Each structure stands twice: as C-alpha cells, then as structure tokens.
Amino acid sequence: MKYYPMQFATLVSAITLSVGVFAQSGATPVFDVASVRPSKAGAAQRSNVPLDSGNVYSTVSADDVRTAAGGYFVATHQPLWRYISFAYKLSGTQELSFRFNMFSGAPKSGAPFWVTGGFDSPPEFFDISARAPADATIDQMRLMMQSLLAERFHLQMHTVEADAPVFALVLEKDGVTGPKLQPHPVSDTCSAPVSDLPPVCGVVAHVASTTPGQHYGGRGVSLSLFANSIQTMTGIAAVPRPVVDQTGLTGLYDFHLTWVHDAASGDAGVVDNSANFRDALKQQLGLKLKNARASIRFLIVDRVERPTEN
DSSP states (O other), X not given: OEEEEOOTTSEEEEXXXXXXXXXXXXXXXXXXXXXXXXXXXXXXXXXXXXXXXXXXXXXXXXXXXXXXXXXXXXXXXXXXXXXXXXXXXXOHHHHHHHHHOOSTTOOOOOOOHXXXXXXXXXXXXXXXXXXXXTTOOHHHHHHHHHHHHHHHSOOEEEEEEEEEEEEEEEESBTTBOOTXXXXXXXXXXXXXXXXTSOXXXXXXXXXXXXXXXXXXXXXXXXXXXXXXXXXXXXOTTTSOSOEXXXXXOOSOEEEEEXXXXXXXXXXXXXXXXXXXXHHXXXXXXXEEEEEEEEEEEEEEEEEOOOOOXX
C-alpha cells in the first residue's frame, strides 16, 4: 500500500476511486463565519445545499436547484460522516467504504463510531451554519468545509492506495446499450420534468413509481457516476465490492432501472437482490459487472475530535 498524507494547506477539490486526490496550490478558502453545535435530539434533518456528490438515497424534488444558496450554508441534524462526504466529494462507493469498512481488501477508515454510526445505531449529529461570499460555488464551499472540519473537529486524514477486488462495469455487447440507457439529448435543458427520470439533471436517485420494485434513474449523468452509485441503489450486501466504470462510454446519459427484491432467496428474512439487479442491469441497460482488480484510493482518518466551542 502507498500512503498519501493529506495537507490542508492545499486545495483538494475531489477524491475519486480511480484517480485519488486532485490538488491545486494556494491557500485553502474558509467561511467568513461559521457555527458548529451538537444537534438537539429529534431535530429535523435538513440542508439548504446538497451534501451528496450526485448519488442520492431518496427521491429529489423539482425545486432541488442544487446551488450554493447564495453563500449561506445551513445544515441541521447531520452526522459528521455526511459533512466529510460533502467536503471531499466522496462517491457513493467511497462513502460506504468510509462508513462501514466492508470491502474485501480495503483498509479500515479509522473513523470512530460516533462519526459513522452503524446499521442499527445512530452516530452523533451536528448543526453547522456558515456564510461564504455570495458568488461561492458548491465546490468552493466544499473546500471551505475542509478548513472548518480541520479547525473545529481537528480532522486530519490521508488516503491509502490499495490493489483491491472490484467489479468492473462493462457493456454486455460491444457498442450496444440497453433500451433504457440512452445518450442525454442535447435538446433537454433540464428545465422540465421527464417521465421515469429524476426531475433534475446530474443525480442518480430513486424515482417515484406506483409499480412494485426498486426504481432508480439518472438524467444527464456520466457512467462513472452511475458505477459509483450502484451500492447506493442496491445496498452494499448485494454488490460487496467497489465498482469501477470500464464501459468506455463518455458523455452524459439518461437511464431508468427497475428490479424487484427476491425475498424468497437465501435464509428466512434475508433479502438477496443481487441476481435480480444484475439481470435488470443486462436486460434494461445492456451492462454487466465482471470480477476485476484495480488500484483504488480510500480515505483514512488519522485524528478527529468532537467540536470545540463556538
């Protein structure tokens, strides 16, 4: 394994499974003012700025404009792992690895339980409100959040590069996509809803439907975002390895994918949707997962503390 110290004096714009940290020289931007407080029990979970990187666990509404909200950041009752995920633009696969340490061959994230929680026990929750320049972008806000986490939570991290088992997302037949995976039309300006797709572009999200099964879609998304969102859609038990896009497809695509949990398979009470998901992946999108190995990077916590007083 190779170790990469993470310097907070540099601009770190994103961490991805395939290319790791992309850094730029210069001083890290900071919020003009910021407040961090433990959240009250039972408080509503809200954020006026999207905290995801395009992989959404639920449906999104048409008024989800996905902007930096004029420089005001207000998030309530959020676990620290979610702020870290926002700050470092973690993919769905990276986020699950950071929280649950369940990928074979992957190093442990080192994040304490109060940061991540577990499948049946919650983490601790925090409210963060901050102000940035009115013209700040979401990616600039991510960098400001990195500074805030380092200052208030004493967060220090590095990345580890490891050769690990993965699933490669590839085309079932060369040059052929399925009927429900199509290039995003140039004419679609994302200003109006489209049937069976999320109402906004750039996300992979649950799509509301009156028919049984799981319904997920993406509108104007890359296949790399789709690959990194697969475990967000299925759950890590169904796809227990990182997924790497090797389709060779560039540009943006629209997709709608539907499958049904197979409650009859496995032990009583255990849902195994991996086979049905893979069948749907082939039949509807013309894609499949194959065993592979890849050198990928994981986020590791060296130090983190509960926040200091405002």
